[in-house]
Amino acid sequence: MSLNKFVVRQKRKRTGAAGSKSGTETAGKFLKRETETWSTKQRETETETRSTAQHFSKLKAGSAKDPTTLDKVDSPLTWHKIRAQNLDLDYVRLYKRSEADDILRALEETVTYNTGQQAQVLMFGKWVDIPRKQSAYGEPGLSYTFSGNTVPARPWIPSLTCIRDRISALSGFDFNFVLVNRYKDGCDYMGEHKDDEKDLADGHPIASLSLGQPRDFYFKHQDSRGKKATRKMDTVKLVLEHGGLLLMNPPTNRFWYHALPKRTRLSDVRINLTFRKMNPAMCKPVKKGI
Numbered sequence: 001m002s003l004n005k006f007v008v009r010q011k012r013k014r015t016g017a018a019g020s021k022s023g024t025e026t027a028g029k030f031l032k033r034e035t036e037t038w039s040t041k042q043r044e045t046e047t048e049t050r051s052t053a054q055h056f057s058k059l060k061a062g063s064a065k066d067p068t069t070l071d072k073v074d075s076p077l078t079w080h081k082i083r084a085q086n087l088d089l090d091y092v093r094l095y096k097r098s099e100a101d102d103i104l105r106a107l108e109e110t111v112t113y114n115t116g117q118q119a120q121v122l123m124f125g126k127w128v129d130i131p132r133k134q135s136a137y138g139e140p141g142l143s144y145t146f147s148g149n150t151v152p153a154r155p156w157i158p159s160l161t162c163i164r165d166r167i168s169a170l171s172g173f174d175f176n177f178v179l180v181n182r183y184k185d186g187c188d189y190m191g192e193h194k195d196d197e198k199d200l201a202d203g204h205p206i207a208s209l210s211l212g213q214p215r216d217f218y219f220k221h222q223d224s225r226g227k228k229a230t231r232k233m234d235t236v237k238l239v240l241e242h243g244g245l246l247l248m249n250p251p252t253n254r255f256w257y258h259a260l261p262k263r264t265r266l267s268d269v270r271i272n273l274t275f276r277k278m279n280p281a282m283c284k285p286v287k288k289g290i
């Protein structure tokens, strides 16, 4: 399928989480811009659409489960491969709307978010509140350190393990940690960053599941950022849908920054789960008392 057809098809399918009108309109506008931008850069960014069986037969030998087993479970899934230089993404609408609604509801009831210094990051020498709510769950003793903040893993809860296990079965990778980000509305956001911290295991994708308000998401190559840019590379833009799973495969996070920008007119909640494989030997010790 050509890139244009993919984007247009995505546009037709797009609806706001829980039918949000504001979400639908904003996502629509974003995609209209995208259709124009993306059509001019087909040579640089390629997308490809394939079934789960085709998708896994293309993964490196040994890294994925038997594609025939996967197909029985997940045959309706359609994967989209998005590539640019050193960028390798897979996107699939993993959960249908009613399933995603149930998961979002369960997470709203069961996830506990960090407060106090656990909910802050160090920016230019000052502690500032994270512009969203955050938490982490995973194996005992694991933590994730970024921007001066060490987020310890709370013990796994069933509402997260069932998603983790589904994504593991589908991708063939195991995950021992999940970072949970909750955006109360479009004023909450995540700034440009790379997930290239030392405590992340090498060679492992980060699996990002989106629930709730669809939001714009973009990738910018490290050489093309800001005033010190050394070359011009197109920004890769996506809309992350309710129930959509994005796999950020290596080496994407070594070269590309990503961000979830503010969209102040959007009013609905979004929760994002990034399932990760942490390297226990590199995790900072966890302080007691969360």
Ligand SMILES: O=C(O)CCC(=O)C(=O)O
Residues within 6 Å of the ligand: 179, 181, 190, 195, 208, 210, 217, 240, 258, 259, 260, 272, 274
């Ligand atoms: O909410 C999102 O989709 C962004 C998540 C993200 O960038 C991260 O966890 O590193």
